[in-house]
Every structure is written in structure tokens, then in C-alpha cells.
Amino acid sequence: VQSGNDASVALAEAVAGTEEAFVALMNRQAEQMGLKSTRFANSHGLPSPDNFSTAQDLSVLAARxxxxxxxxxxxxxxxSFTYNKIKQPNRNRLLWLDPTVDGMKTGHTASAGYCLIATAKRPNGSGERRLISVVLGTTSDQVRSQESQKLLNWGFQNFDTVKLYDKGQAIESPQVWKGSQNQVKIGFNHDVWVTIPKGVAGKMKPALQRNDPLVAPIAQNSKVGTMKLMADNKVIVELPVLALEQVNQASIFGRAWDSMRLWVK
Structure with missing residues (x-):
């Protein structure tokens, strides 16, 4: 609703002992989330040469x-909220202008300009879908709201959100070498939804690239390949494919036999 930079520092010190230690945790988490163009230098986001991110990374963070x-x-x-007899209004204008908008966070500094991560939920077939927009570096509160509204409207009008695979759905059962079983079910450990341009869903074709040969032991949820969904010779979506079950090693004789077969192969 309102930024509290002093509160950010207080929370950082409470969690990690010092703000510096908390920033190290932030950067470690950013790396784990795949935020490749993000680096934190403090807990509150005020300008620093070592404090930076991108619209792409911020959209991933918001989605998480x-x-x-x-x-x-x-x-x-x-x-708005009231504390100590002071009413603090939310600076996100879209909460009043668009009833489908329900977040998310504004920001402003002289160097970064007026920024807004906005999100809205609207009907999608028999259900609903949520889109997130990120606008950085605009010149005013009004402009960031206008540009965010344009982005959200454009996204809902020109993109579909479709479900491709169910959690635990086996897309293949390839051969396993040196294992206690001959095959392993592979797929995804969560429902796979993607947001794609309208009209593309019917054109998409899957292209599975396995990390062959698959040699036991294989841990459940370990990556065993990559699924690329193609349309018009372009990669639309790229997804990691996981082992849906654990495969233990075979006996020493079974492993020796498969080693010979792999060598001949």
C-alpha cells in the first residue's frame, strides 16, 4: 500500500541479523528463481549502482x-489503511479504474522513474486467468497507470491461456539402463499452463529431447529432458521434463549386462 523502507531494514535485521546478511539471502533466492538479470544491494530497493533488475525478472518474481x-x-x-491516526492510500490507481485489477506494487525514485507491477484476473472460458504487467521508467503516476492498463488489455485481447499437461501425466515411458525396472514414466510434476498468442494453440507440435541414455539410479523429479512446443518453426514454450518415479539400480549382474549392451549400442 505504502513503501516502508525503514520497516524493510528492521525486518531484514530481525530475520538475518544484519541487512547485509539478508541481502545475501535475497540474492541467493533470486539465483534459485532464475532471475538472471537481477542483483540486490539493499533490502528496500532505493538506488544503488549494484541494485538492478528487469521487467522480465520482476514478472517472474511477481508470479511466484x-x-x-x-x-x-x-x-x-x-x-487504504489507517495506522496511528494516519490514513495511507494505495498508490496503484488501477485499483479504482479497473475492477479486475487486484494488485500489485508501485515504485518510484528519481533514477528509476514511475514503476508499476499490475495484475488482473478476468474470465477465461469456464474459469478465470490472471495476467501480470510490468512497466518501468515512466514519467508520472498517471502515465504508469495508463501504460499498465494498455498492456493488460492487450494481453487479454491477444493471448490465450491453455492447459497443456496434467500434473503426473506420463508423456512417455522410455527405456532405463542398469535399473531395477526397464522403463520410467516421464512428464511434469505440476499442471502445465501456458499463455500464448491467440490462434497458436492448434498449431503447436511437441518436440521432446531426452537426456539419453537414461541410466539408473534416477531420482523422482530429476530432469530427464526438455519439451519444446513448436509453431511455425519457432519455439513457443520450453519446459523441463522430469522423472515421475524413482528408479533404483539393478543388481551387479544386471548393471554389467546393460553396460555390455550400451557398449555394443
Missing amino acids: LVADHPEFYKIYSTK
Whole structure:
């Protein structure tokens, strides 16, 4: 609703002992999330030469916040709160202008300009879907709201969100070498939804690239390949393919036999 830089520092010190230690945790988490163009230098985001990110990385971070911490999400749509007899209004104008918008976070510094991560939920077939927009470096509060609204409207009008695979759905059962079983089911450990340009869903063709040969032991949820969904000779989506079950090693005789077969192969 309102930024509290002093509160950020206080929380950082409470969690990690010092702000520097907390920033190290932030950067470690960013790396684990695949935020390749993000680096944190402090806990609050005020300007620093070593504090930077991108719209792409911020969209990934926002999506993870929505998915991983739904218990906090209602805070982002709070239009105001009062503490110590002071009313603090939310600076996200879209909460008043678009009833489908329910978040997420504004920001402004002289060097970064006016920024907004906005998100909206609208009908999608028999259900709903959520889109996230990220606008950075605009010249005013009004402009960031206008550009965010344009992006959200454009996204809903020109893209579809479709379900491709179910959690635990086996897309193949390839051969396993040196294992206690001859095959392993592979697929995804979560429902796979993708947002793609309208009209592309019917054109997409899967291209599975396995990490062959698959040699036991194989841990459940370990990566065994990559699924590329192609349309018009372009990669639309690229997804890691996982082992849906654990495969232990075979006996010493079984491993020796498969070693000979692999050598001949």
C-alpha cells in the first residue's frame, strides 16, 4: 500500500541479523528463481549502482509471489489503511479504474522513474486467468497507470491461456539402463499452463529431447529432458521434463549386462 523502507531494514535485521546478511539471502533466492538479470544491494530497493533488475525478472518474481504466497495476496488490493491516526492510500490507481485489477506494487525514485507491477484476473472460458504487467521508467503516476492498463488489455485481447499437461501425466515411458525396472514414466510434476498468442494453440507440435541414455539410479523429479512446443518453426514454450518415479539400480549382474549392451549400442 505504502513503501516502508525503514520497516524493510528492521525486518531484514530481525530475520538475518544484519541487512547485509539478508541481502545475501535475497540474492541467493533470486539465483534459485532464475532471475538472471537481477542483483540486490539493499533490502528496500532505493538506488544503488549494484541494485538492478528487469521487467522480465520482476514478472517472474511477481508470479511466484502470487502462486507461492496466496495468503498475503489480499494485501495488494487494499485501497487504504489507517495506522496511528494516519490514513495511507494505495498508490496503484488501477485499483479504482479497473475492477479486475487486484494488485500489485508501485515504485518510484528519481533514477528509476514511475514503476508499476499490475495484475488482473478476468474470465477465461469456464474459469478465470490472471495476467501480470510490468512497466518501468515512466514519467508520472498517471502515465504508469495508463501504460499498465494498455498492456493488460492487450494481453487479454491477444493471448490465450491453455492447459497443456496434467500434473503426473506420463508423456512417455522410455527405456532405463542398469535399473531395477526397464522403463520410467516421464512428464511434469505440476499442471502445465501456458499463455500464448491467440490462434497458436492448434498449431503447436511437441518436440521432446531426452537426456539419453537414461541410466539408473534416477531420482523422482530429476530432469530427464526438455519439451519444446513448436509453431511455425519457432519455439513457443520450453519446459523441463522430469522423472515421475524413482528408479533404483539393478543388481551387479544386471548393471554389467546393460553396460555390455550400451557398449555394443
